[in-house]
Amino acid sequence: MASGVKPRVKVPKTASAGDTITIKTLISHKMESGQRKDDDGNIIPRSIINRFTADFNGQNVIDVALEPAISTNPYFQFEAIVPESGEFKFTWYDDDGDVYEESKKIEVS
Amino acid sequence: MELTRRKLLALGSGAVALSSLTGLPAFASLADDAIAELTGGADLGEGAVTITAPEIAENGNTVPIEVSAPGAVAITLYADGNPVPNVATFKFGPLSASRSASTRIRLAATQNVVAIAEMEDGSFQKASANVKVTIGGCGG
Numbered sequence: 308m309a310s311g312v313k314p315r316v317k318v319p320k321t322a323s324a325g326d327t328i329t330i331k332t333l334i335s336h337k338m339e340s341g342q343r344k345d346d347d348g349n350i351i352p353r354s355i356i357n358r359f360t361a362d363f364n365g366q367n368v369i370d371v372a373l374e375p376a377i378s379t380n381p382y383f384q385f386e387a388i389v390p391e392s393g394e395f396k397f398t399w400y401d402d403d404g405d406v407y408e409e410s411k412k413i414e415v416s
Numbered sequence: 417m418e419l420t421r422r423k424l425l426a427l428g429s430g431a432v433a434l435s436s437l438t439g440l441p442a443f444a445s446l447a448d449d450a451i452a453e454l455t456g457g458a459d460l461g462e463g464a465v466t467i468t469a470p471e472i473a474e475n476g477n478t479v480p481i482e483v484s485a486p487g488a489v490a491i492t493l494y495a496d497g498n499p500v501p502n503v504a505t506f507k508f509g510p511l512s513a514s515r516s517a518s519t520r521i522r523l524a525a526t527q528n529v530v531a532i533a534e535m536e537d538g539s540f541q542k543a544s545a546n547v548k549v550t551i552g553g554c555g556g
Contacts, residue, residue, distance in 0.1 A: 327513040327514065328513075340522070342499055342500075362509075363511050366509060366510055366511050367507075367509025367510065367511065367512075368508075368509050368511045368512050369506060369507065369508055369509060369512055369517065370506075370507040370508075370509065371504055371505065371506050371507070371517070371519075372504060372505040372507075373504050374500060374502045374503055374504055375500060375522075376495055376498055376500065376502070376503040376504070376521050376522045376523075377503065377504055377519060377520070377521055377522070378477060378478040378479075378519075378520040378521055378522055378553075379477070379478070381519065381520075382518075382519055382520050383517060383518065383519050384482075384517065384518040384519075385506075385512065385516065385517040385518070386512070386513035386514045386516065387511050387512060387513055388511050388512070388513045389511075390511075
């Protein structure tokens with residue numbers, strides 16, 4: 308499922324040093340669980356995003372291992388500390404080997 | 417207080433709701449096995465983890481869940497009534513602020529959602545929440 312995958316991330320544009328900010332991420336992906344059957348009764352093979360990471364200037368914020376029980380269009384909300392200006396990097400790892408990336412800059416005063 | 421027919425009916429339906437609460441499904445062993453594998457059979461404390469889940473989820477395909485455990489290095493979520501109990505593992509890095517995360521999960525039926533947090537000192541904490549599901553989310 309390499310087509311139609313679109314990451315969306317919400318990060319504040321500015322913050323004060325040491326602030327806690329809330330980050331929301333969503334990626335469109337059907338997250339086929341491997342439990343469903345098609346009309347002929349054959350099991351539809353699993354195809355999910357199995358890992359999501361968020362890093363800030365090379366330091367890890369959160370590292371999530373996803374199982375098929377995560378809903379379609381996986382959504383995560385979490386909080387991060389921003390010590391200085393820099394860039395958040397978000398990475399999603401697909402079962403089929405694809406890697407989707409998104410980055411957001413933040414100005415810290 | 418005069419007991420009218422209407423009040424009597426309201427009382428009766430309240431009692432029914434209460435009795436249905438006591439009939440919670442038993443803890444499935446699949447999730448217990450998975451938890452034992454994670455913790456290595458260690459004792460589970462309670463109190464440090466908070467799990468926020470809706471009491472009733474109309475659509476089991478997307479149930480909002482929030483977990484929070486100050487001082488945790490990782491939180492693992494299990495759903496004991498799903499075909500596969502593991503849901504997700506959140507590992508928190510040095511820049512994680514509150515050791516909390518929200519996501520949306522699939523639930524096959526009414527069941528308990530369990531969060532196991534691994535604390536900085538290596539101990540484990542547990543919290544669970546019962547979610548009633550109207551329409552299952554695994555498309556059996």
